[in-house]
Amino acid sequence: xxxxxxxxxxxxxxxxxxxxxxxxxxxxxxxxxxxxxxxxxxxxxxxxxxxxxxxxxxxxxxxxxxxxxxxxxxxxxxxxxxxxxxxxxxxxxxxxxxxxxxx
Amino acid sequence: xxxxxxxxxxxxxxxxxxxxxxxxxxxxxxxxxxxxxxxxxxxxxxxxxxxxxxxxxxxxxxxxxxxxxxxxxxxxxxxxxxxxxxxxxxxxxxxxxxxxxxxxxxxxxxxxxxxxxxxxxxxxxxxxxxxxxxxxxxxxxxxxxxxxxxxxxxxxxxxxxxxxxxxxxxxxxxxxxxxxxxxxxxxxxxxxxxxxxxxxxxxxxxxxxxxxxxxxxxxxxxxxxxxxxxxxxxxxxxxxxxxxxxxxxxxxxxxxxxxxxxxxxxxxxxxxxxxxxxxxxxxxxxxxxxxxxxxxxxxxxxxxxxxxxxxxxxxxxxxxxxxxxxxxxxxxxxxxxxxxxxxxxxxxxxxxxxxxxxxxxxxxxxxxxxxxxxxxxxxxxxxxxxxxxxxxxxxxxxxxxxxxxxxxxxxxxxxxxxxxxxxxxxxxxxxxxxxxxxxxxxxxxxxxxxxxxxxxxxxxxxxxxxxxxxxxxxxxxxxxxxxxxxxxxxxxxxxxxxxxxxxxxxxxxxxxxxxxxxxxxxxxxxxxxxxxxxxxxxxxxxxxxxxxxx
Numbered sequence: 001x002x003x004x005x006x007x008x009x010x011x012x013x014x015x016x017x018x019x020x021x022x023x024x025x026x027x028x029x030x031x032x033x034x035x036x037x038x039x040x041x042x043x044x045x046x047x048x049x050x051x052x053x054x055x056x057x058x059x060x061x062x063x064x065x066x067x068x069x070x071x072x073x074x075x076x077x078x079x080x081x082x083x084x085x086x087x088x089x090x091x092x093x094x095x096x097x098x099x100x101x102x103x
Numbered sequence: 104x105x106x107x108x109x110x111x112x113x114x115x116x117x118x119x120x121x122x123x124x125x126x127x128x129x130x131x132x133x134x135x136x137x138x139x140x141x142x143x144x145x146x147x148x149x150x151x152x153x154x155x156x157x158x159x160x161x162x163x164x165x166x167x168x169x170x171x172x173x174x175x176x177x178x179x180x181x182x183x184x185x186x187x188x189x190x191x192x193x194x195x196x197x198x199x200x201x202x203x204x205x206x207x208x209x210x211x212x213x214x215x216x217x218x219x220x221x222x223x224x225x226x227x228x229x230x231x232x233x234x235x236x237x238x239x240x241x242x243x244x245x246x247x248x249x250x251x252x253x254x255x256x257x258x259x260x261x262x263x264x265x266x267x268x269x270x271x272x273x274x275x276x277x278x279x280x281x282x283x284x285x286x287x288x289x290x291x292x293x294x295x296x297x298x299x300x301x302x303x304x305x306x307x308x309x310x311x312x313x314x315x316x317x318x319x320x321x322x323x324x325x326x327x328x329x330x331x332x333x334x335x336x337x338x339x340x341x342x343x344x345x346x347x348x349x350x351x352x353x354x355x356x357x358x359x360x361x362x363x364x365x366x367x368x369x370x371x372x373x374x375x376x377x378x379x380x381x382x383x384x385x386x387x388x389x390x391x392x393x394x395x396x397x398x399x400x401x402x403x404x405x406x407x408x409x410x411x412x413x414x415x416x417x418x419x420x421x422x423x424x425x426x427x428x429x430x431x432x433x434x435x436x437x438x439x440x441x442x443x444x445x446x447x448x449x450x451x452x453x454x455x456x457x458x459x460x461x462x463x464x465x466x467x468x469x470x471x472x473x474x475x476x477x478x479x480x481x482x483x484x485x486x487x488x489x490x491x492x493x494x495x496x497x498x499x500x501x502x503x504x505x506x507x508x509x510x511x512x513x514x515x516x517x518x519x520x521x522x523x524x525x526x527x528x529x530x531x532x533x534x535x536x537x538x539x540x541x542x543x544x545x546x547x548x549x550x551x552x553x554x555x556x557x558x559x560x561x562x563x564x565x566x567x568x569x570x571x572x573x574x575x576x577x578x579x580x581x582x583x584x585x586x587x588x589x590x591x592x593x594x595x596x597x598x599x600x601x602x603x604x605x606x607x608x609x610x611x612x613x614x615x616x617x618x619x620x621x622x623x624x625x626x627x628x629x630x631x632x633x634x635x636x637x638x639x640x641x642x643x644x645x646x647x648x649x650x651x652x653x
Contacts (some may be wrong), residue, residue, distance in 0.1 A: 015130070017200045018154035056132050059150055074579055080520060081527075082152055086519035088447045088529045092153045092185055092199070 007068045009036040011082070012058035018051065020100045021058060027057055031093065033086050045097050070091045077085070104165055104470065105250045105394045107215040112257070115212045118219060122146045123205035128525075130202070132461060134263060145225075147218025148204050157196045158221040159211060162194030163249040164473040171388040171471055174417040175213040175456035178566075181207050186456070188304040188449040190231050190513055190562055191270070192473045193221060194303040197520050207416045216465040219257060226256035226336070230272045232280045233474035235400050236395060237436045237482040239428040241300050243292045245275035247392045248328060254387065255329050262336055266343030267351035269336070270308075277591075282475060285309055285565055287353045288335060292325075299310060299325040305365070306357035309559035313595045314354045317362045319369065327373075330380045334372035339363065354636045398468035400431050403487035411490040417426065418493050421504040426489065437481040437492060438474065440503040440511065444540040448532050450479030458499045462618040466492055473560075476513055478506065508543040509551060510536035513562050517555025517572060517581075524555035526572025531536060531608065538609060539616070546616060550589065567588040567621075568615070570608075574649045581608050583615075585591035585639045599643045611646050618645035 010023040014031075021029040022036035030036065039045035045063050065075040074080045085092020107115075122142070129139040150653040161176070166174075174194060178186050181203045182196040187196055199207060211217055221229055229249040252271060255264060262269070274281040275292040284288030289304035296521050297603065300325040307316025320414060323331055339353045357365045411418045439459060451459070458641075459479055463471045466488045467481035474480055474532040483491065496502040505511050505537060515521065517528030521624040531553055552566030556573075563569035569584035580602040587596030603611050622641060623633045634642060 013154075016202055018150055020153060021506055059136055061425075077579060078574075081129055085153060086197075086529075087527060088450075088533065090246055091185075 001045070004042065004063055004065055006042045006045065007038050007040050007066055008042065008063040009017050009038055009066050009072065010061055011064045011079070012061035015057055015059055023061075025086075030081075031096070033066075033072055033074070035077065036072060038066060038072055039041075039063075040068075104433060105162070105391060106244075112212070115215070115219070115303075117210045117216045118146070118217065119205060119212055122208060123128050126201060126205055129627075134367065141223065143201075143204075145219065146204070146208065147221035147524075148199075148201070149222065151197065151520050152495070152518070152524075154198045155201050155341045156217060156520065157192050157199050157206065158189070158205060159196070159216060160228045161192050161194060161216075161473050162253050163229055163235070163246055164233055164475070164510040165246065166380075166471040167214075168212045168464040168469050168471065168472065170216055171460040171463070173210060173216070175208055175453035175460070177207055178453040178456070180210075185450050185452045187447070188473050188477050188479070188517065190475050190477060190515070190560055192233075192360040193228055193473055194473070195516070195625055197516070202328070222268075223263075224269075225268050226252075226262055226265075226269045226271065228257070229253055229256075230270070230281055230286075230475055231437075232268055232274045232276050233472045233476075233478075233480045234280065234427060234436050234482060235275060235398065235472075236280075236539065237429050237434070238276045238280075238429055239430050240277040241275050241430060242294050243275045243278070243401070243567065245273040245290070246390060246448050248292070248325070249273050249289070250366070250391045250394075251329065251384065251388050251443060252332065254391075255332070255384070259628070261340065265340055265392065266335070266345050266356075267348065267353075267453060269339075271332075271354065274507050279589075279591050280474075281588045282565060282593065283307075285313075285562070285589070286316065288332065289316050290328075293322070295322050301325060301328060303331065306354040307593075308352055308354045309562060309564045310352070311349060311354075311559075312556045313559065314352065314358065315566040315593050315595060316354075319362070326385055327377065329376040329384045330487050331369075331373055334369045337372050338368045338377070342368070343413070349646050359451050383433055397431075397621045398483050400434060400483075402433060403485050405433065405487050408486050408489055411493075415490075417502070417504070418490060418496075421493055421502055422489060424504040424508070425506045429483070431483075433486055435489065436486050436504045437489070439479040439481065439496060439501050440505055441478050441501075442505055442511050442536065443500060443503045444510055444536045445533050446506075446536075448512050448530050450495045451479070455499055458495065459501075462492055462495055467596065478511075498645060507550070509549045510543055511550070511552075512536060512653050513552040513566070515554050515556075515560035517553075517561075521555060521560075523558060524572070525557070526555050526581065528553040528555040528561055528572055529569075531570060531581065531605075533611060536610065540613075542616075546620070546630070547626070550631075552587075552589075562589065563587075564595045565593060566596060568612075571602075575600060575602060575604075580604055581605070583611070585642055586631075586634050597639050598641065599646055601647075610649075614645045614648060615642055618642055 273290040291302040296488040304316035471482035514532035518524035554561035554563040584596030
């Protein structure tokens with residue numbers, strides 16, 4: 001497997017709900033990719049992953065490649081699906097985001 | 104149907120309470136995720152892409168209307184109002200919260216259901232013919248044997264930590280509708296000299312190393328089933344590899360050892376084990392069989408049925424496609440398609456589940472089946488009631504008359520849900536069904552099976568057309584296999600060549616289907632028959648004609 005390249009974010013699933021979450025600069029887990037701490041140096045991200053990973057809150061934390069041009073966006077389609085939700089139903093984060101916009 | 108005894112109920116309740124405690128210990132930090140993961144998996148709780156997933160066992164695909172209504176209740180209370188019926192005749196809920204899973208398991212226990220051994224390296228849910236006990240071509244009803252295997256294998260202390268998961272399928276019919284030769288053990292009930300016996304196949308399986316099972320014994324007396332299965336499992340348990348999960352299935356063990364050497368070891372173990380089975384298993388089987396007596400068939404006037412066949416084209420097409428012959432002459436089995444054009448294969452909403460449960464209660468002796476092809480079956484229906492059933496299905500959008508046609512696609516959840524997937528399956532199935540909706544009668548019988556990764560939950564290897572979704576340098580890419588078969592002539596499809604990106608896939612399928620329509624001898628020659636007659640080369644050329652032109 002090709003070695004991951006920066007920039008990256010740290011992502012995981014919430015222990016209670018399974019929802020996709022991202023580590024933010026305050027070391028809190030956020031459901032928003034836009035809130036994620038973006039690491040431009042892989043060493044720094046790996047160090048943070050080891051330090052920040054709390055099993056009491058999340059499951060399976062790992063680094064995910066992102067683009068960070070205008071906005072933070074996933075580079076791989078798997079991460080895009082995690083970021084939005086399934087394509088057969090309007091469920092998951094896309095529904096939450098839509099509800100927030102409507103509110 | 105099998106009715107739980109107090110023992111079963113106490114066992115399931117005890118497991119729910121154990122699991123509730125395990126969840127609590129995970130939440131309060133007493134268990135790490137590494138410690139907790141195998142415990143949740145033993146109770147069917149996976150962590151998928153967007154959320155947890157709960158896989159619930161539907162033993163040999165059989166449900167009562169009460170159980171179906173409870174699944175609808177769970178879908179509404181703890182999930183998003185729908186469930187996904189799988190190729191292993193189970194149901195999966197895609198959105199439960201971990202903290203709710205003990206309550207869900209309690210709700211399942213209320214209707215004698217559970218999620219035990221729907222994961223882990225154990226003997227999984229035994230699958231069978233969706234028409235078991237009803238099929239016209241049936242030698243013997245496989246369900247009592249499937250239930251016997253379920254009771255024997257559930258919490259069997261020797262087989263909780265096998266080298267790898269273990270799947271058993273059983274059919275009692277002449278036509279194999281349970282894909283038995285793609286299972287670790289496949290069982291076929293036969294009649295020999297007036298007695299019921301089993302043909303036993305071993306070492307079949309799909310996944311990254313697809314293999315068609317080999318015959319281990321041609322006539323196993325039915326009364327020897329459990330000691331023989333225990334012999335096979337005990338040989339595998341010792342000889343199966345545990346150093347490499349990709350080489351841990353019994354198919355690899357059998358392949359490495361050779362079928363004759365494997366059989367010799369099984370025979371030796373069988374001699375030892377047979378003596379230990381002192382007839383208790385046969386007494387249990389006798390009790391179980393009492394639960395599977397045929398329903399009390401009711402003779403009704405068929406006038407309205409024949410009138411509807413004459414007057415309603417939609418009904419007639421539905422009968423031709425979705426209704427199967429029954430061993431009782433005035434009865435039939437109905438397959439309710441969960442493959443409406445553009446729908447997600449295998450999904451049913453809670454409203455649909457309740458409506459189907461009502462149909463089963465009113466017209467089908469309170470029985471439902473889930474097929475490995477991800478449809479729902481009413482196994483015992485008086486032909487006289489078919490018009491009323493059709494009208495009800497039409498009112499809830501489940502009257503699609505496409506069983507066995509190009510839109511009756513098996514598709515795994517793929518990367519829309521599954522953490523293991525390398526590409527999506529569902530949108531491909533949706534696109535195909537919509538694209539050929541108006542041509543499927545012309546195309547005729549064709550089985551398309553789609554998997555979103557090499558693990559092959561969508562059975563792509565045994566599809567007439569198999570589609571495997573892969574990740575090719577960060578882009579979804581789909582390989583096509585042809586010539587597979589899931590029936591009596593079970594065969595692994597042949598990979599055709601380079602994969603297609605999403606925008607290339609539908610045009611490639613267009614060329615494939617056009618080639619078939621041009622090459623078939625007559626309208627009655629199916630796609631599979633044409634491929635068998637001509638080989639795959641003409642179809643390969645059609646798929647890659649663009650490459651050749653370039």
